[in-house]
Amino acid sequence: MCEAHAYLRLDDEDELFFENVDRVEPQDDCLVLENIFGQRKIIKARIKELALVDHKIILEKVEQEKKINN
Amino acid sequence: MCEAHAYLRLDDEDELFFENVDRVEPQDDCLVLENIFGQRKIIKARIKELALVDHKIILEKVEQEKKINN
Structure with a gap:
């Protein structure tokens, strides 16, 4: 498996966010990540x-x- | 190896662009792709x-x- x-x-380290990711789909300013078990996480981030x-x-x-609240 | x-x-198909990709780095509106042999390709594209x-x-x-040429 090639997940x-x-x-x-982060500033001085890489923090584990999600393991065993199979699919990544950028959407607007979010990323939808899906792992090999079909679980999903959405994060307001981009691929670096x-x-x-x-x-x-x-x-x-x-x-x-x-x-800004007017 | 997990390249x-x-x-x-494209409209109706996916056209092979680069095989055995190891690294991808988005830069402005380009992507820099590097394969497992260290060869690079740059394309004006985003990750779909x-x-x-x-x-x-x-x-x-x-x-x-x-x-637009004035």
Whole structure:
């Protein structure tokens, strides 16, 4: 099986976000990740890098726009 | 080895673009793909979908802005 693990890139480390990921589908400013068991996670992030031989998907959070209340 | 093959999604089919891809790095509106032999290809596209168990990276061309000559 050639699934990969998804990590969230923080300032000084990569934090494990989701293991055994099979599918990734970018949607607007989100990513829908599905693991080999059919479980899903959605994250407001983009793909920073794939390193498939290392089984790594590196994600980067999308900066949230600040909402201004008038 | 868990590399994948990159396909370009066209209207009615997926066209093989690059085999044995190890690394993918999005840069602005381009993707830099590197295969397991260290060869690189750059394409003006985005990731449409990953299906890692199927060894597939589906790409979608980024629409080029039309240049208007004044």
